[in-house]
Amino acid sequence: MNPEQRIQELSEKLHYYNDRYYQESVSEISDYEFDQLLKELQALENQYPEFKQDDSPTQRVGGTVTKAFNAVYHRYPMLSLDNTYNEEELRSFDDRVRRGLDGEAYEYICELKFDGISLSFTYENGVLVRGVTRGDGTRGDEITNNVKTIRSLPLRVKADNLPPLFEIRGEGFMPTSSFQKLNEEMDTLGxxxxxxxxxxxxxxxxxxxxxxxxxxGLDCYLYYFLSDDDYFKSHEESLLGIKSWGFNVSPGWKKVSNIDEVIEYIHEWEEKRMHLPLATDGIVIKVNSFAQQKELGFTAKSPRWAISYKYKAENKPAVLRMVTYQVGRTGAVTPVANLCDLSERALPYNQVKGVHLSGTRVKRATLHNANELERLGIRIGDTVFVEKSGEIIPKITGVDVSQREKYETEEIVFPTHCPECDSELQRNEGEVAFFCPNDSHCPPQLKGRIEHFIHRKAMNIESLGEGKIELLFDLDLVRTPADLYDLNYDKLLGLEKNLVNEETGKVKKISFREKTVDNILKGIDLSRTVPFKNVLFALGIRFVGQTVAEKLAAYFKSMRALRAASYDQLVAVPEIGGRIALSIESFFSVPENQLLVERLEQAGLQMEGDEKPVEIESDLLDGKTFVISGVFENFERDELKEKIEANGGKVLSGVSGKLNYLLAGANMGPSKLEKARKLGVTILSEEEFLAMIGN
Ligand SMILES: NC(=O)c1ccc[n+]([C@@H]2O[C@H](COP(=O)([O-])OP(=O)(O)OC[C@H]3O[C@@H](n4cnc5c(N)ncnc54)[C@H](O)[C@@H]3O)[C@@H](O)[C@H]2O)c1
Ligand SMILES: [Zn+2]
Incomplete structure (x- = not known):
């Protein structure tokens, strides 16, 4: 590949990863790999400037604005930071600063680099008026309502001589504890x-x-102050200043007088940062004096007066002692590596402490699925490499094959049967995971379904959270969600169990005293009033998430109608596809599930939607039929449907010769449009429709 092609290839790849990262919040490769690709591109562009593309990822801040929010211009551009992973480059940065300042003395402020998203807050006369994301650096998404949920962020600042207009920037982040909670929740909800x-x-x-x-539970640390006039003289002054105004200034910062002290700071925090309640991925170094910052200026993408030093994810060898298999709520079987430190190879496994990695002891790492086992080519007894970075969950990155001669190793045989219930495992075409099909008897699947059932977004029985279900399940009191409604005071009072956390070995004792029991029963009782759409979601039917449940509930209006619906009737519901329809059909065909639904109905759960009666506005659309497709400016689709019905019209699901109007929004499928044209159906825009009903 010649340099021109390589430049093009790298640019395309980086654009792609940027899109995934900034728009979809997904990292397909590690930050380190991303940064290496970017460096390679930068080097090639320096060497062959003639091939550099105008919109090269080296020239721009990677993010974009989204359509979901108002885009607003930044008063001062929000740039990125140049970064490095080694001390040598840090020293070259220091050289550039020294040369740029022509021999003047200078100081640095070292700060931790918090791993979240860059946010800007504008204050007018001391009042928070706007919160904006970095976006593409010039324009960002206005998310004021969302940033106002940060408890530590002052909505109003009171101080003497406040500048009438100023901007504060910082890093919005999710503390590790909130992150773990959120992910557990996502997992329960599938x-x-x-x-x-x-x-x-x-x-x-x-x-x-x-x-x-x-x-x-998001939070934010603040680390920049900006205003039109020179309010503070240095970064240090500004940090102290905004702190005194009540801002949550990032902790751990330090003023240093030379690059050696910067490097000391880096070493000091390498391990210490692991004990912070949030993720950090490096250190940021900034020239302290604002006058000197001005002198040094900016490149297209980042300030010349700052740089970040990123810590490479720690990667260590470990011994793969065995592979265990975990069965999840959906029946998916995940292989898990059980690891020990190299020095613990000879110890019985129950005595090992694990590998010391990024501040914690690691004994287990996910191996994802059978394909991953094959890709890594690992064997039991192998020396493997374990890495833990921003990912929190450790992963195995490779095998040290050179160690194979020294120790005996053994092939890993993926089980053919469920480790929990012994059913034969299956794998669907096109899916990587093996799963246990025994969803009505396999213990972790049963337990998972109950946990899903009581979830806040489902039946909202929070009083049963935190291990209580586990206790009831293990004591055989609750095997299906319907059993919850047979519980009573006498059955619950005095129950006790020690729960052991597999990871940490910590024991937690749960015991049901009067007050706990009261709360549980009250929670269960209250769930009888939870709306039908939540009940439907709570059943945990595969592919029937919250939104789908809502759509189905609105369409069929009762459990009875939904159960009786044929495949064709199901796919006729807007946005319900074949995969969902099949899953619903198969759910209701299982006798255990039929029994479950019947018992829940007897227990008094809401099995019908409370239909909103249609409020009649006019009879302008009497007898007219409509199909709604695409996205609209002024209405959600449900609202449009209501509008049509309120004016006497009827909404159908498919385009046919009998249809009167196709109400076409943006992004509608071309095939539907084509079909409507062929059949001579009148196609309406949103404005034309509004005109029809006299709006
Ligand atoms: N893995 C991927 O697929 C992928 C894709 C795109 C980008 N990335 C990563 O993101 C980087 C680019 O993102 P970026 O432009 O936000 O750069 P960056 O995250 O490396 O550094 C700039 C950001 O650091 C943050 N920051 C945290 N603490 C700070 C402090 N104390 N002072 C100042 N700023 C602080 C700010 O939000 C600032 O915008 C890449 O270098 C790469 O590592 C990864
Ligand atoms: Zn099973």
């Missing part, structure tokens, strides 16, 4: 988990529902 706290923070700050953002 949704994809976030790979690391940064992606979780970025996704959570960009939710449409601020109440949900508030619940996710």
């Amino acid at each position: 949704e994809n988990q976030y790979a690391n706290p940064r992606n979780a923070a970025s996704g959570s700050f960009k939710l449409q529902d601020s109440a949900e953002t508030a619940r996710r």
